[in-house]
Amino acid sequence: MSPAKLPSIRVFEEFLFRQADLLDSRNWDDWIALFADDGVYWMPLKPEQQDAENYPSIFLEDKALMAARVARLRDANAWGQQPPTRTVHLIANVRLDSGNGNGDIVVRSNFTVAEFRRDVLRHHAGTYTHHLRRAGKSFRIAMQRVDLINCDGVHEYNLQVFI
Amino acid sequence: MSMKGVSIGSLVQPDRVHRSLYVDPELFERELDQIFGRAWLYVGHESQVPNPGDYITTQLARQPVIMVRHTDGAIRVLHNRCSHHGSMIAGDRCGHVASVFTCMYHGWTFRTDGSLVGVPVPEDYEGTGFDVRNPRNGLGSVARVHNYRGFVFASLAAEGPEFTQFAGGALLGFDNMIDRAPDGVEVAGDCFRVIQHSNWKIFLENMFDNVHPRIVHQSSARGAKTAQQRFPAGAANHISLETFRLLALDQSFMQRLEIENYPWGHSNMSGFVSPRGQDAEWLAYEAVLRERHGEERAEQILSRNFHHTMIYPSAVLQPSFQQLRIVKPIAVDRTQIDIWLFRLKGAPKIVFRKALSYANGANSPSNMVSADDFESYYRVHQGLAGPGSDWVILSRQMGRDVVENGTVRTRVGSSEASQRNQFQAWRRYMIDEDGDAR
Structure with a gap:
């Protein structure tokens, strides 16, 4: 698809805001539904990491693993969610990147996420890279890459929810 | 609590330990x-420093250290501390020096065996009693180093x-992991580093606690089941999900596990999930x-399935899935835990795929299981x-374990023999x- 035929940046912003809102409202089923059937949520361990097959990642989840995580988060006896995690996402600096060669549209953005659980407020920041595949009038996520600026730092708490 | 007037030895009894072991800063x-x-x-693996001049940095108790390969090919573990004013010589987690380490503060230089090469303005020291021309006035070394099969x-x-x-x-567990590799093992990338907001002993005890899984991890087990039902094809790729599912089976499943405990607090525990498959x-x-080991020896290696091997107090290895927690x-x-993943060199890709699924799913900072363990x-x-x-209270199966030549072997998986053994080692170290207190 040539850039001239791409929808306005506003359309992509709304898509990203919606996925963030679904996470913040713990509406994970609808969030997972944004992904293509072979879609992947990837949080690399290293900045600039290209290879998820030969090196470890913080998250590398297809729909099966996402479903397992969500089922646990909702489980009445998920002790680590008592009290539950709350999040607020802010997404900005949305820009179109060159495609990934598969015909997907690549959208990059910056995020900050405030995460609160049991008296502790944490702050995450980083970059999203969304590989979006056209599906009717909207898109489905082929890949959501989440680069935390502290990905290879020491992690103070377990990351229970999707960032 | 002050230790004055309290015997440290009395804090560890055969069937119970005092709470101060976990929370007293002075005891810590x-x-x-x-x-x-x-x-x-544990310091590191030799594959992290393949060439002379390659180094990594880490910390042993309070001591910052550099593990470096010297020009003679041997690995040295040096104090990461300039012999002049104490500055750390290496400020990054890994790197390479072409010939010498140079201190960033005053430019003192050291060879990779720690020996002092030179200082700026050496005449400043003439007649002061400190000999800047003596190579022995360089970086200190840790007292003892042992390279065990890498x-x-x-x-x-x-x-x-x-x-x-x-x-x-x-060492049976370490041997088992190394022997699984056709051409040796190597570290796969960087480690995960996570903080637990709790005393270090709580983690090590939990490694050999086979009653908690179906209570603590019931939500992960149900989550795994949900995923296996909704996405059977995708779920089949993830040995992590199968592991989670097994965590919440009936207690009789965990009772089958065997734990062997050794002097100095170490333990081996048999595994409940195997990487072995029937695919081509x-x-x-x-x-x-x-081909490498012969029929009989290969079968021995593959059928010996350890879930955890612990060298107390610093290392917990998962030999069948090639993960090492420090x-x-x-x-x-x-408590900081560094989690390393290893690659079995010369093995087909599927072996690493399973290890990677286990690492990402069950050991990464986002893993579902430790979300509830940490809680x-x-x-x-x-x-x-x-x-x-x-x-x-640590008295599960107390008196029913089998003691043989200093090894304590459990009869059932729920025994707290490992925990008791860890605290007996603790006591031996501390008094x-x-x-009397040391």
Whole structure:
């Protein structure tokens, strides 16, 4: 698809805001539904990491693993969610990147996420890279890459929810 | 609580331990000296420093160290501290020096065996009693280093048992992992580093606690089941999900596990999930192993399934899935765990795919299982901080374990033999032959 035929940046912003809102409202089923059937949520361990097959990642989840995580988060006896995690996402600096060669549209953005659980407020920041595949009038996520600026730092708490 | 007037030895009894072991900052400082300051601690793997001049940095108890390959090919473990004013010589987690380490503060230089090369303005020291031309006035070295089949351990104490004597039966687990590799093992990328807001001993005890899984991890097990039902094809790729599902089976499943416990606090526990498969790629791996080791020996290696192998107090290995967790006590209520993944060189890709699924799913900072483990560690630590009740009960299967030549073997998986054994080692480290605090 040539850039001239791409929808306005506003359309992509709304898509990203919606996925963030679904996470913040713990509406994970609808969030997972944004992904293509072979879609992947990837949080690399290293900045600039290209290879998820030969090196470890913080998250590398297809729909099966996402479903397992969500089922646990909702489980009445998920002790680590008592009290539950709350999040607020802010997404900005949305820009179109060159495609990934598969015909997907690549959208990059910056995020900050405030995460609160049991008296502790944490702050995450980083970059999203969304590989979006056209599906009717909207898109489905082929890949959501989440680069935390502290990905290879020491992690103070377990990351229970999707960032 | 002050240790004055209280015998440290009395805090550990055969069937229970005092809560102060977990929450007393003074005892924690003593542990750094008496346990972490004397035990053989894991430093790193030789594949992290393949060439002379390659180094990594880490910390052993309170001591920052550099593990470096010297020009003679041997691995040295040096104090990461300039012999002049004390500045750390290496400020990054890994790197390479072409010939010498140069201190960023005043430019003192050192060879990779620690020896002093030079200082700026050497005449400043003439007649002062400090000889800047003596190479021995360089970086200090840790007292003892042992490279066990590529795994480098160090002891900060000059005295004490030799490494192989110290590690004893726990080497079975390390041997098993190494023997699974057709061409040796290597570190796969960087480690995960996570903080637990709890005392380091709570983590090590939990490694050999086979009653908690179906209570603590019931949500992960149900989550895994949901995923396997909704996405059977995708879920089949993730051995992590199968592991989670098994965590919450009936207790009789966990009772089948066997734990062997050795002097100095070490343990081996048998596994409940095996990487072995019947697919062509996996069978090709087994064929390679048979070629290397012969039929009988290969089968021995593949059928010996350890879930956890612990070299107390610093290393917990998962031999069948090639993961190594390193304990770094930061404070009485703060513990860093470094989690390394290894690659079996010469093995077909499927072997690493399973190890990687296990690492990403069950050991990464986002893993579902430790979300609930960390919560239990935190709650245990907070509960024990209260002075109202003193004792932690460790008497499951007490008196029913089998003792043979210093090895304690459990009859059923739920025995707290490992925990009792860890605290007996703790006691041995912390008090002398007369029962006095060291």
